Amino acid sequence: MSDMLTLTTHPSIAAIDPHVWDGLGDGNPFTSHRFLLALEQSRSVGTGSGWQPLHLTVERDGAIVGAAPLYAKSHSQGEYIFDHNWAQAYVRAGGRYYPKLQCAVPFTPATGARLLARDDMARAALLDGMMQVAGRLDVSGTHVTFCTEAEAALGAAAGFLPRITQQYHWLNRGYASYDDFLGALSSRKRKDLRKERARAQGFGGTIRHLTGDDLRPHHWDAFWEFYQDTGARKWGQPYLTRAFFDRIHETMRDDILLVLAEADGMPIAGALNFLGPDAIYGRYWGCAEDHAFLHFELCYHQAIDHAIAHGLARVEAGAQGDHKLARGYEPVPIHSLHWVRDPGFLRALEGYLRQERDAMGAEIEALAEFTPFRKGDLSP
Missing domain, CATH: 3.40.630.30 (Gcn5-related N-acetyltransferase (GNAT))
Incomplete structure (x- = not known):
């Protein structure tokens, strides 16, 4: 050759x-x-x-x-x-x-x-x-x-x-459940995270995991509004166009996990993740209503839940964020x-x-x- x-x-x-x-x-x-x-x-x-x-x-x-x-x-x-x-x-x-x-x-x-x-x-x-x-x-x-x-x-x-x-990544050390992961933490930190999750999940609605054909156009309409709000605050204007989300719905919806918080049947916050062979990648978050700790719940804790349930090696939750340390994400x-x-x-x-x-x-x-x-x- x-x-x-x-x-x-x-x-x-x-x-x-x-x-x-x-x-x-x-x-x-x-x-x-x-x-x-x-x-x-x-x-x-x-x-x-x-x-x-x-x-x-x-x-x-x-x-x-x-x-x-x-x-x-x-x-x-x-x-x-x-x-x-x-x-x-x-x-x-x-x-x-x-x-x-x-x-x-x-x-x-x-x-x-x-x-x-x-x-x-x-x-x-x-x-x-x-x-x-x-x-x-x-x-x-x-x-x-x-x-x-x-x-x-x-x-x-x-x-x-x-x-x-x-960056900060969460590393799966063979945990069988979220409680198993909490068992590796100090007693005080376990209590803090349990309280945080309970308060976040008590926002008055439900949290759904959507992937594949469960994702519908109206979910992307809601998430686009979230993304525009977050993008405008962080970067001045969003990097991605609305058409991008339509394209990935057509070609990548099996590679996507949208964690959506709903109140009275209406989306109020969401975190968009992409799925790889050995990792879940948190990419975008946004909300229409502010609720205590809901950002941490949707972006970090729910991603850990998914990684444990599906045997993924790690969660990459994006750039920056020292607050990730307290939630079990480690500097890498x-x-x-x-x-x-x-x-x-x-x-x-x-x-x-x-x-x-x-x-x-x-x-x-x-x-x-x-x-x-x-x-x-x-x-x-």
Whole structure:
């Protein structure tokens, strides 16, 4: 078999066979062809969004053996591993930071493979290809965010700079029930969470789990209102269009869990989750009424319930949120890769990231002391 590899960029994922793309992935819903296509078809990405698709494939003997979700970016919004300070420093030094290349899932701070490939040779070719494309397009550099630890190591060997940031994930240690999970906590924390859940569930209505064909258009109408309200408060305007939710209903409803709170038969709050082979990913939340602890119940506790019931290894509940610690979510390292074409700026970033990694390691270790688990009772 020939080792000759051919790199190709694609202005739309629609140009790539979905069976080929998904056959290279690991089942993560966010790097699935249907998710990325929904972003494009709904115009959540593309012209005017600052996320211009430029997906990369690697072919060997005429067959695609590697692929990566790649975008030309004109800003740093919607990334969650941010480089705003780098951009400002780059401009002060007389450079032009934007556009840049971003290998990522837009608006989605969830971990998973970014170099979809059958072997490390193809993965290395994807990384090299990103650097080549950056040079060809005369952009500042390229970044790979929320990648796996193994991809981070491969990228470091290829000349990318590894970065470590931090999120909170709930880890399933073989719990048989939520009460079993509570048994791993200190007595006071168990009582606090029981009280919190009782108060949240006493809001005067019902909580429903909706997936697959149980999801109906009126559920999406309600959730769109929730999403618009939350998006307007957090980002100024929502990243996703209304059409995106219609698209994922058509193509991904079996990969979705909508946790909905209803009062008098009317939706008043909801949390949208995506389901992977080994994890549940909390993505969006919103409400029409404020009730004590209902946000924590729908977003965190109900996700834990689902993970335990379905034997999932973890819950990823999105970016930020120190309040997740008290609810059993633990600090974990998040990996990314960064490369800029300017050698002087690359050297400066290398020193900065080395110090940041040391500080982040110490922060994760310190935060772990604030989890509600009994001391010395956790196993890896």
